Amino acid sequence: MANVLEVKDLNVTFSLHDGDVSAVRDLSFVLGQGETLAVVGESGSGKSQAFLAIMGLLARNGRATGKAVLGGTDLLALSPTELDRHRGLDIAMIFQDPMTSLNPSLKIGRQLAEVLVRHRGQSDSAAWRHATEMLDRVGIPEAARRADSYPHELSGGMRQRVMIAMALLCEPKVLIADEPTTALDVTVQAQMLELFKTLTDDFGAALVLITHDLGVVAGLADRMMVMYAGRAVESGSVDDLFYAPNHPYTFGLLHSTPHVEDSGQRLRPILGLPPSLEHLPTGCAFHPRCAFVMPECRTARPELTHRGGGRHAACFYEGELKEKEAAE
Amino acid sequence: MSAAGPILSVQNVGKIFGLSAGFLRKPLILKALSDISFTVNEGETLGIVGESGCGKSTLGRCILQLLTPDEGKVLWLGRDLTTLPAGEMRKHRRDLQIIFQDPLASLNPRMTVGGIIADPLRTLMPELSQKQRRAKVIEMMEAVGLLPEMINRYPHEFSGGQAQRIGIARALITEPKLIVCDEPVSALDVSIQAQILNLLSELRERFNLTLVFISHDLSVVRHVSDRIMVLYLGRMIEYAPRDDLYNDAKHPYTRALLSAVPVPDPRLARARQITELVGEIPSPINPPSGCTFRTRCPYALPLCAEKRPEIEPVDAERTVACHRWREIADGAPPTQHAGASA
Amino acid sequence: MAGITGKDRTLTAYADTLERLDAPKGRSLTQDAMRRLIANRAALISIFLVTAIVLIAFVGSYFVPWDGTKVDWGAIRKPPNFESGHYLGTDQNGRDLLARLLQGTQMSLIVAGVATVVSVVVGVVYGAISGYFGGRVDALMMRFVDIMYALPYILFVIILVVIFGRSPVLLFVGIGLLEWLTMARIVRGQTLSFKEKEFVEAARAGGAKPFTIIMRHIVPNLTGPVVIYATLTVPEIIIVESFLSYLGLGVQEPLTSLGTLISNGAPVAEVLPWLLVAPAIVLVTLLLCLSYIGDGLRDALDPKDR
Numbered sequence: 020m021a022n023v024l025e026v027k028d029l030n031v032t033f034s035l036h037d038g039d040v041s042a043v044r045d046l047s048f049v050l051g052q053g054e055t056l057a058v059v060g061e062s063g064s065g066k067s068q069a070f071l072a073i074m075g076l077l078a079r080n081g082r083a084t085g086k087a088v089l090g091g092t093d094l095l096a097l098s099p100t101e102l103d104r105h106r107g108l109d110i111a112m113i114f115q116d117p118m119t120s121l122n123p124s125l126k127i128g129r130q131l132a133e134v135l136v137r138h139r140g141q142s143d144s145a146a147w148r149h150a151t152e153m154l155d156r157v158g159i160p161e162a163a164r165r166a167d168s169y170p171h172e173l174s175g176g177m178r179q180r181v182m183i184a185m186a187l188l189c190e191p192k193v194l195i196a197d198e199p200t201t202a203l204d205v206t207v208q209a210q211m212l213e214l215f216k217t218l219t220d221d222f223g224a225a226l227v228l229i230t231h232d233l234g235v236v237a238g239l240a241d242r243m244m245v246m247y248a249g250r251a252v253e254s255g256s257v258d259d260l261f262y263a264p265n266h267p268y269t270f271g272l273l274h275s276t277p278h279v280e281d282s283g284q285r286l287r288p289i290l291g292l293p294p295s296l297e298h299l300p301t302g303c304a305f306h307p308r309c310a311f312v313m314p315e316c317r318t319a320r321p322e323l324t325h326r327g328g329g330r331h332a333a334c335f336y337e338g339e340l341k342e343k344e345a346a347e
Numbered sequence: 348m349s350a351a352g353p354i355l356s357v358q359n360v361g362k363i364f365g366l367s368a369g370f371l372r373k374p375l376i377l378k379a380l381s382d383i384s385f386t387v388n389e390g391e392t393l394g395i396v397g398e399s400g401c402g403k404s405t406l407g408r409c410i411l412q413l414l415t416p417d418e419g420k421v422l423w424l425g426r427d428l429t430t431l432p433a434g435e436m437r438k439h440r441r442d443l444q445i446i447f448q449d450p451l452a453s454l455n456p457r458m459t460v461g462g463i464i465a466d467p468l469r470t471l472m473p474e475l476s477q478k479q480r481r482a483k484v485i486e487m488m489e490a491v492g493l494l495p496e497m498i499n500r501y502p503h504e505f506s507g508g509q510a511q512r513i514g515i516a517r518a519l520i521t522e523p524k525l526i527v528c529d530e531p532v533s534a535l536d537v538s539i540q541a542q543i544l545n546l547l548s549e550l551r552e553r554f555n556l557t558l559v560f561i562s563h564d565l566s567v568v569r570h571v572s573d574r575i576m577v578l579y580l581g582r583m584i585e586y587a588p589r590d591d592l593y594n595d596a597k598h599p600y601t602r603a604l605l606s607a608v609p610v611p612d613p614r615l616a617r618a619r620q621i622t623e624l625v626g627e628i629p630s631p632i633n634p635p636s637g638c639t640f641r642t643r644c645p646y647a648l649p650l651c652a653e654k655r656p657e658i659e660p661v662d663a664e665r666t667v668a669c670h671r672w673r674e675i676a677d678g679a680p681p682t683q684h685a686g687a688s689a
Numbered sequence: 690m691a692g693i694t695g696k697d698r699t700l701t702a703y704a705d706t707l708e709r710l711d712a713p714k715g716r717s718l719t720q721d722a723m724r725r726l727i728a729n730r731a732a733l734i735s736i737f738l739v740t741a742i743v744l745i746a747f748v749g750s751y752f753v754p755w756d757g758t759k760v761d762w763g764a765i766r767k768p769p770n771f772e773s774g775h776y777l778g779t780d781q782n783g784r785d786l787l788a789r790l791l792q793g794t795q796m797s798l799i800v801a802g803v804a805t806v807v808s809v810v811v812g813v814v815y816g817a818i819s820g821y822f823g824g825r826v827d828a829l830m831m832r833f834v835d836i837m838y839a840l841p842y843i844l845f846v847i848i849l850v851v852i853f854g855r856s857p858v859l860l861f862v863g864i865g866l867l868e869w870l871t872m873a874r875i876v877r878g879q880t881l882s883f884k885e886k887e888f889v890e891a892a893r894a895g896g897a898k899p900f901t902i903i904m905r906h907i908v909p910n911l912t913g914p915v916v917i918y919a920t921l922t923v924p925e926i927i928i929v930e931s932f933l934s935y936l937g938l939g940v941q942e943p944l945t946s947l948g949t950l951i952s953n954g955a956p957v958a959e960v961l962p963w964l965l966v967a968p969a970i971v972l973v974t975l976l977l978c979l980s981y982i983g984d985g986l987r988d989a990l991d992p993k994d995r
Contacts (some may be wrong), residue, residue, distance in 0.1 A: 023446045036728075061536040062507075174627050204398035205563065206624045206643075209607035213623065229539055234566070234609025238616040275541030277566040279593070279608045280615065285548075286570065288541030292506055413893055433898075440896040453887035456718055457909040466905075467895035500715030517891065 023192045023225050024050040024110075029085035031065065031072045031096075031249075040296050042068040042322065044249045046085070047323075050193065055219060055226040057240035057257070059272070063293050065249040066229050070195050074112050075102045090192065108138045109187035115198040117178035121170040127154075127181055128166030132190050153184040158214060176207035187222060193221070195227045200235060212239055215342065233276050237261060242329075245269050248294050248304035251323055253329030265332035267309045270340040303335070311336045354424055354557060355410070355525060359447060360384070361418030362405055362581075366632070375632050379405045383419070384658075387525070392551065392558040394572030396565060396604075400631045401578035403561045407527040409668040410559065411443050412436055423525075441471045444518040448530035450510035454502040461498040464488070464517045471521050474520035487516040490553075508539035512546070519550065525557040532567060557569045565608045571595055574664075577601050580631055580639045583658060597667045597676060599644050609647060628664070638670070645681035646671055719912075724991040725948055732985025733976035742975060746794035755785035757792045758943050771872040778963040780953065789945055790967055796946040797972075800861055801926045805919050807865025812872025813915060817903050819873070820880025831877065834870050842867050846938060855941050864929055868922050872915070879914055883907050913990040920983040931972070947972045 031043035039090055043065040050056050059068040072083035073094055087094045089110055094102060114120050131150035135141045140325035141149065147166070157180040170178055186194055195214070200208040216239060219226045228240055235242055236257060240303060244254040245268060253266035264270045271289035291308035294300060300307050306316040315335055322332040362380040380402045387393045395403045408414040410421055412428050421428045423439060431439075444467075445454035454463055464484045468475055475483070486496045491512040502510055511531060518526050526548070531539040548571065551558060562568050568575060575592045577585040577600065585598040596602045603622040610616050624643040629635055635642050641651040648671070656668045671679065726732055741810040748867050755761065755775065764773055777786040783939070819830040846863050883889060892902050931948025935940035940946045947968050954965030 061538060121631075176627050204628065205565070205604060206398060206607050207627060208609070209621055210623060212609070213621070232609060233537075233611035234616075237611050237613045238609050261613050263613070272537060273611065275538050276611050277544070277564075277570045278611060279566040279569055279605065280610060286541040286545055288545055289538040290542075292508065293536065293538070301663075408890075411894055413890055437896040440894065443894075445891070445894045447887045447891065449887060453891050455888040455892075455906050455910070457912075459715060466892065466897070470896040470898075470901065496713065497715075499713065502715050503718065504715055514891075517895075521895075 021052050021328055022049045023052045023089065024074065025086075025088045026050075026069075027086045027088075029069055029072065029083065029087065029252060031077065031081060031083045032077070034080045034082075038297075039228040042081075042249055042296060043072065043083075046246075048244055048254060050225050052192070052225065053219070053225055054242060055225050055228060055240045057228045057230060057236040057243045059236060059243060060246035061231055063296055064246040065244060066246050067098075067197050069246075070112065070158070070197065070227065070229060073136060074110065074195070075099065076112070076313050097179065104138075107134055107191070108189045109144075109191050109293070110193040110195070111189070111191045112197065113179075113182045113186050113199055113202050117175065117182045117202075118170070120182055121150060123170050123177060123267055125202050126169055127173075131166070131181070131185050131188060134185055150184070150188070153188055157181075157184045157187075157218070158210070159174050164263075176203055176211065179203065179211060180214070183218065187218060187224070190222055191224060193227065194224045195229070197229045198231070201230070201232070208235075215239060233261075233272065248299060249296065250304070250333065251331070252305070252334070253330075253332045254323075255326075255332075257326070259328065259330055263331055264340055265326055265330065266334050267311045267336065267340060271308075271310070303333075311338075311340065349662070352388060354389045355387040355559075356422040356664065357386070357410065357508060358384050358422065359419035360406070360409055360416045360421065362402070362409055362414060363417050377632050378581055378634070379631065380409065380416070382658075383578075383581075383583055383688070385576055385586060387557055387559065389524075389557055390555055391573045392571055393561055394568040394575040395561045395578060395681075396563065396575060397578035398563055398604075398628060400580055400628050402581040402631075403563075404529055405530045405581075406578070407445065407559065409559050411445055411527055413445070421448045428596065437471070440467075441521040442524040443527075444521065444523040444525075445529060446511075446514050446518050446531045449534050450507050450514055451502060453514050454510060456502055457501050459501060460488075460505075460513055462495075462533065463502070463513060464520055466660055467517060467521050471668055483520060487520050488501055490519070490550065491516045492542075506539075507535050508543060511535060511543055512662065515543075515546065515550070519554065522554070523556070525558045527561065529561045530563070531560075533564065540567070547571065565605060577604070580634055582639060582668065583666075584640065584668045585660070585666070586658075587667075597672045598667070598669050599646050599675060600640050601642075603645075618670050638668075648682060681689065722913075722986075722989045726835055726985050729985040729988060731981045732989075735981040735985070738974060739978045739982065742794065742971065742978075743798060743883065746791050746798060750788060750791045750795075753785070753791065753943070755788050757784060757788035757945070760784060766961055768961075777967050778961070778962070781957070786967060788965060789950060790971065793945040793947050793950045793968060794971055796940055796944060797927050797930060797948070797975075800864065800930045800940075800946070802922045803861035804865035804868060804926045804930075805923055807862060808868035808922065809915060809919055811866070812869040813876050813908065813911065816871065816873040816876025816878075816909070817880050817907055820877040821884060821899060821903050821907065822887050823881070823884070827877070831874075834873055837870055843936075846933060850938055860930065860933070860939055864926055864933075867929070868926060872906050872918060872922075875914055875918055876911055879911050880907055883910055917983055917990065918984045920979060920986055924979045927975065 027047045028233065029043055029046040030041065033040050033042060035093060046069055054122055058066045068077070071077050073083070073087045075084060075094070075247065077130045085095060089105065092104065092105065128147055128150050130240055131153065132143060132146035135146035136143065151162050151166045154166055158299050159165050159177060159180055165173070173181065201210050203211060212235065215226065228236070230236060240257050243257050243260050245252050245266065253264065253269050260269055261273065264273065267283050274287040275289055277286060289308050293302055302317045302319055303321055313335060321335050323331045326332050351452065357398065358378055360383045361378070364377040364379055365374040383406060384419060385393070395406060397403050405414060409416045416429055423443065428436060428439065439630055461481065461484050464487060465480045468480050468483065488495050493509065493512050493516065498545065502513070505513065526580045531547070532543050535543060544567065550556065558571070560568060560571050574588050574590050576583055577598065579600055585592065585596065585601045592601065596605055603624050606619065610619070622645065624642050628641065629642055637652040637654055638656050641647040644651065650670055656670045658666050658668045660666050760783040761779060762783055764775055764779050766781055769778040775785050775787070777790060779785055780789070792914060815830065819827045819890060838911045849859060849863050851995060889902060889906055891908050927947065929950060930939055933951040934946050934948035940949055950968035951965060951972065954968060958965040
């Protein structure tokens with residue numbers, strides 16, 4: 020399976036007035052054609068910033084270095100005008116809050132058509148028709164009438180569908196979804212996840228699903244990458260990571276997630292707080308909270324190593340991760 | 348769980364909001380809650396579950412009289428709180444407290460942590476001296492896992508999880524009997540959610556608390572509740588003990604909701620049959636006639652549009668509001684009318 | 690008050706802990722804002738200049754050789770002259786301009802200060818009550834403000850002057866009573882938004898009475914917009930005072946203010962330019978600096994960059 024996106028040594032830094040802060044460090048991964056990769060992490064993990072950097076959407080005080088090669092072109096090396104040509108066409112992104120992503124003063128059909136006119140050079144009428152078809156495809160009833168309405172006239176779930184439609188209009192090779200269902204109700208979320216599945220199959224697009232919800236990952240993703248304090252700490256197939264994780268953080272996340280099918284067993288939370296990016300611990304960033312910590316973890320940082328079968332993990336602990344009383 | 352009897356009894360509570368529709372136009376009526384009745388026993392945890400527009404947060408506030416119900420009664424230890432004047436109600440506030448969803452928004456940014464936690468003491472227990480107040484604050488900070496040295500810090504210097512602990516300390520300081528928890532972990536990271544849920548369980552044991560736990564997250568609710576009430580557009584549609592609800596839900600909405608909750612288990616997720624609901628939650632301003640769920644119900648019949656289902660008992664412990672719950676439980680197939688339009 | 694029960698024993702133990710506790714002071718929002726303000730160079734320079742002007746105006750008169758009321762018959766209409774001690778020259782009556790300028794600046798600053806305090810106090814109380822109680826109370830109170838806005842203020846001041854005669858105190862109060870209207874509106878708007886915040890609900894759940902909530906929870910959070918608006922009001926008040934004095938409704942001889950000095954200097958500006966230039970420079974400097982400080986405060990109190 021060919022790789023549609025290859026990212027190597029991505030580093031994202033922000034300059035704040037008391038110094039620089041690194042949000043993403045040495046991130047490298049590949050995305051296969053048509054596959055769904057889940058990027059999992061909590062606040063401060065850098066999962067959103069990494070992909071904002073690839074899309075060229077970082078805040079003004081942010082800088083990205085490294086390579087992000089999409090179909091032979093390194094996106095990070097492009098100038099803003101050149102990047103504009105690829106954004107929307109080959110790679111698209113949808114965000115958590117559809118209300119702020121849509122222009123409230125333009126009709127929906129217009130916003131969609133604009134994408135086609137810009138990137139595909141279609142005429143206004145052809146673009147409008149195409150947009151209406153797409154709205155229908157994402158499951159918006161009475162698509163022609165809806166195309167003529169404004170964003171505030173639609174519900175949250177509908178607006179998110181419009182965002183998906185906009186992203187898929189030019190049939191990009193890669194679709195990045197940043198917490199796309201977090202703001203939605205459970206039943207609407209279920210519909211949205213079904214929609215993602217169908218559309219990525221139909222269009223053959225690769226999907227990057229950025230989320231903190233392991234349930235969503237289990238239902239949708241093929242592969243998974245776990246991030247902590249700006250670095251990737253584990254990656255591999257979803258089944259591998261859920262049933263036999265190699266990294267204590269992944270293990271901890273799985274055991275602190277309440278399970279709807281599980282009768283009320285006591286949760287085993289990860290102790291401590293997520294680290295402040297400005298004051299990272301020495302050695303392995305996770306060691307203060309790790310139940311399997313060893314002396315070398317405090318002084319040296321483990322590299323991401325291949326563990327066989329397409330899996331990678333960054334941890335010194337080689338033993339099996341089992342239920343254990345916290346080492347701290 | 349002690350069988351000490353109900354300390355809270357909510358009877359036929361309703362709440363209406365009027366929204367202005369503009370100049371010279373009649374205001375729109377939003378019926379946020381209709382005919383809600385339930386009881387909570389001492390030491391028990393009642394989970395209230397529903398999606399947006401179901402009225403669960405409104406219900407939490409009606410219990411505490413932060414909003415006054417327009418209909419019905421709220422009986423606390425036998426007294427009807429809805430008819431009490433503010434001064435009388437204040438006496439009961441020592442026993443009734445609340446924890447909010449957004450930890451940072453629920454803390455006054457200009458007060459120190461010590462001041463925030465001590466605030467209810469100043470109003471509700473004015474007989475305490477300043478020194479005694481501070482002593483209680485420190486005791487509470489340690490109980491919730493905060494370092495006492497943080498007592499002079501300001502809310503913005505804390506993370507979300509720590510801020511929520513401050514909120515919990517504030518709610519506990521008057522030694523209440525019942526605490527309404529309004530989505531207390533929804534705004535927190537997953538690993539911190541688990542810490543706070545465990546903390547709440549510990550505190551519940553330690554202080555013999557009765558909790559009303561409001562959440563949209565069914566997985567979380569399962570972990571803390573003894574009995575659960577499901578709301579849809581301001582109405583109670585199912586009420587059952589925890590295991591009964593999760594293993595054998597009777598109402599089609601509850602069943603769909605349970606099947607829609609993402610499960611962090613790939614094999615289970617692949618094997619699942621999700622009952623997909625058509626359409627979206629209708630606007631509470633203009634709810635569908637008859638059963639408000641019928642527009643999305645896979646089992647809807649014409650009867651459902653004509654008559655609103657009454658709340659019927661399933662057995663001694665459970666109730667449900669659905670015309671067809673018996674047939675569905677017996678295995679009736681979904682109808683052709685799935686998702687009939689409003 | 691230590692009792693016999695175990696609970697009291699525990700509490701006493703805590704009370705002891707707390708005496709030994711080394712609880713560091715937190716970093717309040719105000720301190721954060723001050724830090725940001727000082728980092729803003731334009732604001733910092735403006736603060737220095739304003740402080741300098743205020744100090745000189747109040748203390749300087751002790752160091753100046755001439756008195757503002759004394760007439761120097763030998764030096765009428767003289768331009769600035771170092772030897773005679775008339776550093777800024779004299780006016781048509783032989784009075785030293787520097788001394789008059791100092792006294793005039795004092796007067797303008799006092800008027801501005803008192804009027805600002807009056808407008809802040811009245812505006813905050815009125816706006817907070819109106820915003821917190823909402824409903825009909827709010828509607829009524831705000832209609833009153835709207836009506837007051839519609840009245841031409843000059844008319845109002847003239848009426849006041851006619852009733853009470855000319856006095857500086859009247860001026861302070863009169864202008865203050867004009868400025869409170871906008872302050873009330875701003876405070877009401879802020880109160881409306883704070884009323885819905887969860888920490889106010891938490892205070893209600895804690896049994897706090899409305900007055901306590903307003904004073905302890907809402908008003909402290911209003912300091913940001915209030916301070917900014919007050920700082921930007923001061924220049925406005927100085928101009929209003931200058932205008933009124935120019936019309937003859939404000940400060941009267943032998944007292945003077947910046948406005949009066951300018952109104953005296955304007956007609957003879959071609960012949961005795963120093964009479965206009967000196968007070969004008971002081972006025973413009975004050976206004977510019979206060980505007981920069983106001984802008985700086987607005988940036989400092991806006992917690993957008995976290």
